Amino acid sequence: MKDARKLVESYPRVPITVDCVIFGFDENELKVLLIRSDLELFKDKWSLLGDFADDNEILDDSAYRVLRERTGMDDVYLEQVKTFSKPNRHPGGRVLTVAYCSLLNIEHHQLKKMDNELHWHSVKTIKDMAFDHHEILNECYAWLQKRIQEHPLGFNLLPEKFSLRELQNLYEAILDRKMDRRNFRKKFFAMDFLIDTGLYEDDVPHRPGKLYQFDFKKYGDTKKKWSGIDF
Amino acid sequence: MKDARKLVESYPRVPITVDCVIFGFDENELKVLLIRSDLELFKDKWSLLGDFADDNEILDDSAYRVLRERTGMDDVYLEQVKTFSKPNRHPGGRVLTVAYCSLLNIEHHQLKKMDNELHWHSVKTIKDMAFDHHEILNECYAWLQKRIQEHPLGFNLLPEKFSLRELQNLYEAILDRKMDRRNFRKKFFAMDFLIDTGLYEDDVPHRPGKLYQFDFKKYGDTKKKWSGIDF
DNA sequence: TCAAAAGTGTTATAGTTACACCCATGA
């Protein structure tokens, strides 16, 4: 025990931060939540929501803490994506950062704090980001594109009740590609995770679509089996 | 610039290590390379190959360094998998570790150093591991199972020239499931990344199989397009 | 009555699964 402590004390130590890439969906666009950087050096640039990791805090908790502190929400989807370690990525010296992705429903969350000009930016057009945050955003976006095709993450970005058009718009925005409407519907109905609420869209200047909910419970009970080699 | 440095100096600092999960394939089994732990506390337990991250070293380089130091190889497949941060994962105090997966061809690498009883262990049966290394191994194994179905990583574990039986044994071992031989062959021939060397197995007590090479160049030129929602 | 999006089905193609026999080799 003593030698373990001694060994650890001999290690170089590095400051650790977490950066949350918080995706949202609004106006048929994938958005990401950013603030103005705290640093004078980056005062005109946009920054991911980050903070250093507290002592004795597991990094997942740090990420939830950042979310809570910045947005007031904590019941959201959150997953570790990748650790970034370029020695010069922070102008103040070496800082290692662990990127987390979070997806949150813009409608269900009016931002309470607007410190540092916190607001949503279009993922496709954002530039001028602080640190290596653009690289982090790009990796998280690629991660999201892949993940959303394997897991039903997308529903975290939508209102609880949504139309199939909204769902398809979300997929088209994230994957940046048009899809066939009939095949899209067929696919999702075949999965059988959509609950027909019996409700319809309102206030739309055209025939209202049915509203559905995602059946998280049924999905949780089902085990996805991986199969098929494909590359 | 000054305020940036000041800010960073105010952060808590954490020792960082990398741990390499080095997979190999031998005797139709997936193996992992382990050593006896350095720590007295874990003297009967097996440990992944790790080391602390040097100052000003990007973590990918730390992982390559660990590989080189422990095995003498550096032209191998290596990828970051996940960062582990439980505050009590190391008995000497908080240590954060970044897990990397490496795949290396056992035949092409006779271990030069055998310090700390370095040797290959069967992934399926290993237990009694130091720290949280069993958890790390499990996550890396799950990662490998998924990855190998999407990318041709497996070839890094085989001799340069291999028979289709060896290739199938590898997939069956990693995915832990039997596959149909005819369909397996059809699949790989259809991909068209196998080069027929014109050579045959030798010293086998049955009809010798053809030996193939993987066409890394052709694969590199091809871009995989992701398509299809599936969960 | 018009504009706009909802809703719906079929056909062709590609991929996946399941399955059995003959062949080449060394012992």
Place this chain on the structure above:
DNA sequence: TCATGGGTGTAACTATAACACTTTTGA
């Protein structure tokens, strides 16, 4: 000549892709 694994094809099934018209609503 035997044991062992190599090598091969087909048929049923499932998933995917392409494609156009009618319906409902609000303005």
